[in-house]
Amino acid sequence: MSSPVESVVENVVDRIDAVDTETVDNDGGGTTNIDRWANLAERVLAGHRLSTGEALSVLAAPDDELLDVMAAAFRIRRRYFGKTVQLYFLMNAKSGLCPEDCGYCSQSKVSEAEIPRYNLLNEEKLLDGARVAAERNSKTYCIVISARGPTEREIDAVAAIVPKIKQQYGLQICACLGLLTPQQAQRLKDCGVDKVNHNLNTSEEYYGEICTTHSYRDRVDTLRAVRDAGMELCSGGIVGMGERREDTVRMAMELRDLGVESIPVNFLNAISGTPLEGANRQHPLDPRFCLKVLAMFRMVNPKSEIRIAGGRELHLRSLQPLGLYAANSIFVGDYLTTQGQPPEADYRTIEDMGFEVTHGEEVAMRA
Numbered sequence: 001m002s003s004p005v006e007s008v009v010e011n012v013v014d015r016i017d018a019v020d021t022e023t024v025d026n027d028g029g030g031t032t033n034i035d036r037w038a039n040l041a042e043r044v045l046a047g048h049r050l051s052t053g054e055a056l057s058v059l060a061a062p063d064d065e066l067l068d069v070m071a072a073a074f075r076i077r078r079r080y081f082g083k084t085v086q087l088y089f090l091m092n093a094k095s096g097l098c099p100e101d102c103g104y105c106s107q108s109k110v111s112e113a114e115i116p117r118y119n120l121l122n123e124e125k126l127l128d129g130a131r132v133a134a135e136r137n138s139k140t141y142c143i144v145i146s147a148r149g150p151t152e153r154e155i156d157a158v159a160a161i162v163p164k165i166k167q168q169y170g171l172q173i174c175a176c177l178g179l180l181t182p183q184q185a186q187r188l189k190d191c192g193v194d195k196v197n198h199n200l201n202t203s204e205e206y207y208g209e210i211c212t213t214h215s216y217r218d219r220v221d222t223l224r225a226v227r228d229a230g231m232e233l234c235s236g237g238i239v240g241m242g243e244r245r246e247d248t249v250r251m252a253m254e255l256r257d258l259g260v261e262s263i264p265v266n267f268l269n270a271i272s273g274t275p276l277e278g279a280n281r282q283h284p285l286d287p288r289f290c291l292k293v294l295a296m297f298r299m300v301n302p303k304s305e306i307r308i309a310g311g312r313e314l315h316l317r318s319l320q321p322l323g324l325y326a327a328n329s330i331f332v333g334d335y336l337t338t339q340g341q342p343p344e345a346d347y348r349t350i351e352d353m354g355f356e357v358t359h360g361e362e363v364a365m366r367a
């Protein structure tokens with residue numbers, strides 16, 4: 001039995017623990033830590049924009065409250081996307097040989113990773129990739145090239161193939177070609193590209209730690225050029241590169257300010273031979289934290305498509321299905337230079353959860 005003094009001390013310690021977790025702004029009085037997450041979701045659905053403190057508190061939520069955080073994220077996801085899941089299929093249309101020095105990327109000139117290196121695939125191979133994407137029930141076919149930005153010849157090739165893919169397979173097209181000028185963005189729009197991917201990757205403050213050959217502002221300029229040309233934006237980032245939680249939150253908020261429709265959230269798969277090859281040991285990610293990251297992105301960007309992207313299998317591991325309570329999209333198949341799990345495992349997860357693959361126009365950003 002505790003002495004009176006010990007009881008008081010225990011009480012104080014309990015109270016401090018409780019205060020530590022009470023970092024979510026609320027409307028005052030009477031809420032428990034558990035229903036606080038539900039209240040936060042309700043406020044987001046009523047139009048509240050998460051503050052930096054609130055977003056950080058999602059990332060700092062105790063593991064005991066993980067399911068409550070995910071339930072809150074799901075309330076928001078359900079409003080805008082129901083139980084639908086959108087599948088994306090990646091085609092690495094040009095691999096390696098990139099003059100930039102992004103530290104996470106196996107295709108950079110500074111990477112010694114053993115990856116295939118080839119120039120832009122021909123039409124036949126790009127069409128074949130589209131066929132596989134369609135067979136795998138994907139909504140979107142992502143044509144990705146490793147480059148600082150596309151050459152005119154590469155833009156010509158994309159402009160020639162996109163109408164054929166759309167006509168034959170009815171897929172949406174997302175082009176990821178590096179930095180774009182306004183004229184290049186307009187050409188992509190004119191040939192039928194639906195959206196352009198260009199990731200911010202991290203906060204402006206941390207950007208110099210992961211890349212020196214172009215700037216964060218260069219990336220934002222490309223997103224603005226894409227928007228001005230009338231295409232949707234696909235832009236997200238990478239978690240686990242040594243950034244602070246504040247950097248991840250800042251990125252999520254910048255994506256909100258840019259009105260990004262589609263947000264891929266990557267968890268760093270540190271590839272041997274890249275400058276960040278030791279990052280998974282130095283800055284380990286655990287599956288519960290990864291889920292909180294996805295929940296935070298959902299709460300900051302309630303109407304945006306949130307995609308669990310690279311590193312899903314490695315870092316979410318057996319908790320992958322829970323990620324879909326916050327996210328509404330995944331890649332099916334392999335990533336650019338790393339393997340994904342077999343598509344059948346993803347279809348099974350989606351079915352087991354009572355979710356369904358969609359090709360339709362979701363209400364996101366239109367609700």
Ligand code: SF4
Nearest residue numbers: 098100102105108146
């Ligand atoms: S610009 Fe793209 S392909 Fe090139 S190193 Fe950076 S991330 Fe890799």
